[in-house]
Amino acid sequence: MTTVHAAATAVPEAGSATGTAVAARTRGLRKEYRGTAVVDGVDLEVPRGAVVGMLGPNGSGKTTTIRMLLGLVAPTEGEIELLGAPMPHDADLVLPHVGALVEGPGFHPFLSGRENLLRQAAAEPLLASGGLHAAVSDALERVGLARAANKRYRAYSLGMKQRLGLASALLAPRKLVVLDEPTNGLDPAGTLEIRRIIADLHARGVTVLVSSHLLAEVEATCTHVVVLNEGVVVAQGPLAGLLESGSPTLLVSTPDGARAVEALRDRRIPARLAPDGVRVDTTTTSPATVIETLVRAGIGVDEARRERTGLEEVFARLTHDVGDVVGELGDDLEVA
Amino acid sequence: MSASAASARPAAGAVTDGPATAGAGPDVAEAERPSWAPAGLAGRTRAPLWRVLRAEVAWVFRRPRTLAVLGLLTAIPVITGVALNIALGPQAAGPDGPGYTGSPGPALLTSMATSAFALPLGSLMTLLMMLLPLTVAMAAGDALAGEQSHGALRGWLLAPVSRGRLLLVKSVGVFAVGLVAASLVVLSGFLTGLALSGTDGLVSMSGDQLTFGDVLWRLALAVGWAALYLMAVGAVALAISASTEHPMVVVVSVLAGLIVSGVLMQIDALEPMHPYLLPTAVFGLTDLIRDPLAFGGMGEGLVRAGSYLVIGMSLAYARITTKDG
Numbered sequence: 171m172t173t174v175h176a177a178a179t180a181v182p183e184a185g186s187a188t189g190t191a192v193a194a195r196t197r198g199l200r201k202e203y204r205g206t207a208v209v210d211g212v213d214l215e216v217p218r219g220a221v222v223g224m225l226g227p228n229g230s231g232k233t234t235t236i237r238m239l240l241g242l243v244a245p246t247e248g249e250i251e252l253l254g255a256p257m258p259h260d261a262d263l264v265l266p267h268v269g270a271l272v273e274g275p276g277f278h279p280f281l282s283g284r285e286n287l288l289r290q291a292a293a294e295p296l297l298a299s300g301g302l303h304a305a306v307s308d309a310l311e312r313v314g315l316a317r318a319a320n321k322r323y324r325a326y327s328l329g330m331k332q333r334l335g336l337a338s339a340l341l342a343p344r345k346l347v348v349l350d351e352p353t354n355g356l357d358p359a360g361t362l363e364i365r366r367i368i369a370d371l372h373a374r375g376v377t378v379l380v381s382s383h384l385l386a387e388v389e390a391t392c393t394h395v396v397v398l399n400e401g402v403v404v405a406q407g408p409l410a411g412l413l414e415s416g417s418p419t420l421l422v423s424t425p426d427g428a429r430a431v432e433a434l435r436d437r438r439i440p441a442r443l444a445p446d447g448v449r450v451d452t453t454t455t456s457p458a459t460v461i462e463t464l465v466r467a468g469i470g471v472d473e474a475r476r477e478r479t480g481l482e483e484v485f486a487r488l489t490h491d492v493g494d495v496v497g498e499l500g501d502d503l504e505v506a
Numbered sequence: 507m508s509a510s511a512a513s514a515r516p517a518a519g520a521v522t523d524g525p526a527t528a529g530a531g532p533d534v535a536e537a538e539r540p541s542w543a544p545a546g547l548a549g550r551t552r553a554p555l556w557r558v559l560r561a562e563v564a565w566v567f568r569r570p571r572t573l574a575v576l577g578l579l580t581a582i583p584v585i586t587g588v589a590l591n592i593a594l595g596p597q598a599a600g601p602d603g604p605g606y607t608g609s610p611g612p613a614l615l616t617s618m619a620t621s622a623f624a625l626p627l628g629s630l631m632t633l634l635m636m637l638l639p640l641t642v643a644m645a646a647g648d649a650l651a652g653e654q655s656h657g658a659l660r661g662w663l664l665a666p667v668s669r670g671r672l673l674l675v676k677s678v679g680v681f682a683v684g685l686v687a688a689s690l691v692v693l694s695g696f697l698t699g700l701a702l703s704g705t706d707g708l709v710s711m712s713g714d715q716l717t718f719g720d721v722l723w724r725l726a727l728a729v730g731w732a733a734l735y736l737m738a739v740g741a742v743a744l745a746i747s748a749s750t751e752h753p754m755v756v757v758v759s760v761l762a763g764l765i766v767s768g769v770l771m772q773i774d775a776l777e778p779m780h781p782y783l784l785p786t787a788v789f790g791l792t793d794l795i796r797d798p799l800a801f802g803g804m805g806e807g808l809v810r811a812g813s814y815l816v817i818g819m820s821l822a823y824a825r826i827t828t829k830d831g
Contacts (some may be wrong), residue, residue, distance in 0.1 A: 225779070237830075237831070240664055241663075241666075241831075242663060242664070242830065242831035243830045243831065244661060244828075253547060254547070255547065261666050261668075262552060262666055262668060263547050263551055264547060265665065265666035266547075266549060266550065266551060266666070267547055267549075267666055268664070270664050272660060272664070274657060275657070275658060276656050276657025276658040276659070276660050276661055277656065277657075277658055277661075278565070278569075278656060278658060279656075280568065280569060280570055281565070281568065285568075288561070289520070289561045289565055290560035290661045290662070290665070291660075292553060292557045292558055292560065292669050293553050293557075293558050293561065293661070293662045293665035293666075294553060294665050295550040295551055295552050295665065295666075296549050296550065296552045297548065297553070299554060299557055338661060345547075403710075435783040467681075
């Protein structure tokens, strides 16, 4: 469990100077469309300065939750607090500091990328009237669109459109950036660039909320994870905590697996023979003790490594068998 | 300005301070900010209105569709004038031409052949029946429904542009289209008339000669009146536009409304209903060819248009403030 605590303190506290430690919070958020709940009782918490990945299968309520956070849709029930102010009541106060790419980029085909951004920039409260062009050029530069800036949006590839949407979210200085499926339609280079942009925002203390169904993406970029399934938060907390939420194990490669298991069980260390070695449960003991035990018993150890549960595995467990997971997750994770 | 411009750029790294206060005009919202508001949220809460309006109007007139329709509207008086000139011959009109009966008919067409007064006015009245309202309906359809179907409306809502403000800005864009369209029709008709018959035929209904200046300000009045009338159509169209994601629905609804009104206006038995039909207002424009001027018809038309404007705008506001972004 120590690792979970470590992960929690590793989160930069860049935003804490401005007050609340939470960039976004919802309580009992619920949205019904024609009597069917799309989002049901979501209690979300996005710590300031964190990069929070919102995971969930298609139709799990990710986009609807984001749209409610941003005041685009009124919730049927529940409270929303964004950057410390209630939404949608204080939208005019909060939204200037929030950049968002929701449900794909929305631009006009007959205007160039630059003209589209200038149109958006005109409405951005934080941009000074004299600085619109500079802000637009800057944003285009950041997403790698500077060379295609004067091409019509109509002629953009899917990836370029996505980048332009991202540029729009980065037009003004932001405290929170919300990206809904930002890597849609991007080639591997574009995906890497999004990662770089997110890392860059993170380094500057900007809170980032990314929704995605690409688990590798989330695992690579996020500090925190929220998992939604069928409109319900199934788990949320630091990424490391979520990954370690299964019992921590040590995978030991040894020429004599059967004897190793025996030796460990003699010392009351739970172990079992697996096809790729001996899997040892280290909940009650440390890896060092395990190896020491084996070596003292005269068993050669070729390799020992801590096993990290892949996000994919955790995700599959969370979204397929909710009941089991609730029991498995550690105390440091809030589990709905 | 350059200093504030630089500080407003994301690269400036001033992520935790509101950097745009330097560039803020008198509409800085500091005064409106509740005292309990989180200290971190400094800076303006809305962009200057003129900036948003400028962006909207520029966008409206960059749209290829708008430009195509405006071109068509400009061409129609030219085509009408030239065609009538060929068909009726220059001798068909003149100071002794037949008087008007108060509604457009063969008599009006005859003098349209040559007059730089009747051609623009006649073209305007004819086009106000169908094509100009449809132009405005198209603009209104694109303004909200079209923008939403592109997903572009979200960008402004998130900027944020408040929904009431959004409706205001969009209305100005629609009004601009109506005003420019009416101006182009009248200007093109006026110039065609001048080219075809110079200053001949600048006469009022009673056959009195009108001065050039007289004609100019009467035409200007016609444009202004038409723009207001078109905005009444635009307000209703905006209300429909706020309720759908398909701009075509807006155009078709307005077309249907115009056709139904047209049919109802033909039925004498429905006389008591006619004052409530918006297109009835168009006949008020014939006031402008009277001498001395009488504004009864135009005034009445304006009241009618004003009622539709208020109703349309109220519905549009009710819809836009509750719709999903």
